[in-house]
Amino acid sequence: MKNKIPSNNKNVKLAILIDADNASVSKIHELLVFTAHYGQATVKRIYGDWSKPALSSWKEPAREYSFRLIEALPYVKGKNTTDISLVIDAMDLLHSGSVDGFCIVSSDSDYTLLAQRIREEGMLVLGYGENKTPESFINSCKEFKFSDKTDTTSIKSTNNETPDSMLKKEAHLFEKAYNNASNDGKSEVTLSQLGMAIKKLLPKYKPRRYGCKTLGEIYEKLGTYLIVPTDVKGMYIVERKS
Template sequence: MSGNLASEADRLAVLIDADNASAAIADGLLAEVAKYGVASVKRIYGDWTDNRLGSWKECLLRNSIQPIQQFGYTKGKNATDSAMIIDAMDLLYTRRFDGFCIVSSDSDFTRLASRIREDGLQVYGFGERKTPQPFVVACHKFIYTELLIMAEAEGVAEIPGKSKAGNELRQDTRLLRLLRSSVEAVSDEDGWAQLGPVGSHIAKQAPDFDVREYGFSKLSGLVSATELFDVTQRTLANNKSATYIRDKRKK
């Protein structure tokens, strides 16, 4: 996948806030995590005596996710957050992981994400579109769970008929700014930029950028659809093929 932030061999700790995540995302979540590494630890936190979490129980068995019991000591107070944060720090100090996946829409995990990043580890956030922006930008990559549910329901990463047309994409000023500034940042003297580094640079600017928002499964498809970039394939020194793009205004 172009622009991936980590190696497939990276060891990841997946921590799920059951109070702030739907069981409907379980399969899509783990499939997404697999793009970034191996889920060496999979834990989910909540009060499992609460019937509201019943939909998670089958998912836990099927996906080998370890439930962590956390009673709500005081009504209206969420004890799950504290338990997740304490466990995350314990796992961080083991130095056995390359990254963390924090699954929640709660801004309380903003500082945790920042702290993990301070140790040089990758942080992948997963939450609903309502997730506060401070938590989103504290992560290296943030994936909206609505996209995971949609892809799971359709059974494909790129949904036929949902891809946005070129004229619609060209009206999206945020998209064009991200694409053009990233190409400019990693391009050579002739304006050509390899697509992989372009994707990585976009992620640095906008952790929640996701080509699936526009109906595409790959960045190359989105770039081509804008019709604003020249696209070509080149053979590298290792005989592998790579996609290069250039802003058409550079001609």
């Protein structure tokens, strides 16, 4: 089978729960490759209102990758019951003892409390979604993988990580942003140029993730740059220390 996903740890049983309203069907193979690093997917379910034409593209991949399609019909017009259905199943699985961990596939902050509750039981919690995912959900997972970013910009969150350790781990991205912004060989660039450069590498980066309030504070914290004010109000130059 060409799309068979090998598991690196078959002793760890995982439940992969996908919110079809808040996930990309085109990333299902990459999702399974990601979870295979942690264990074997023994429960694979996709939740949605399958009467919606917009969700029809999930049906063939679900068959190919052996996912169950779980119907979540709305009982009131305009209301989405997908998240409630997914949470109920997750809690049933949590208390059944049939799995060792979960991967919640969504970009919706509504799953933050679910991730926290699973984590409180000492179980593995993985997340998979787009870079628009709120930090509250991201930080509730042991690891959160961005479906619309490259491997170099996936975010790992553990209880042992601090803002300083996160900056140390991702300092190379800020260095790369500086090099990209100064591609003309100049030794200094404006802070706004750096802002545009870093957003290409980390589209939804937030300074507070690194214990800072601004991008300028991040570069100062790196220790190899100087932030110099200019004669123009609000404009700053970032220089690499010699």
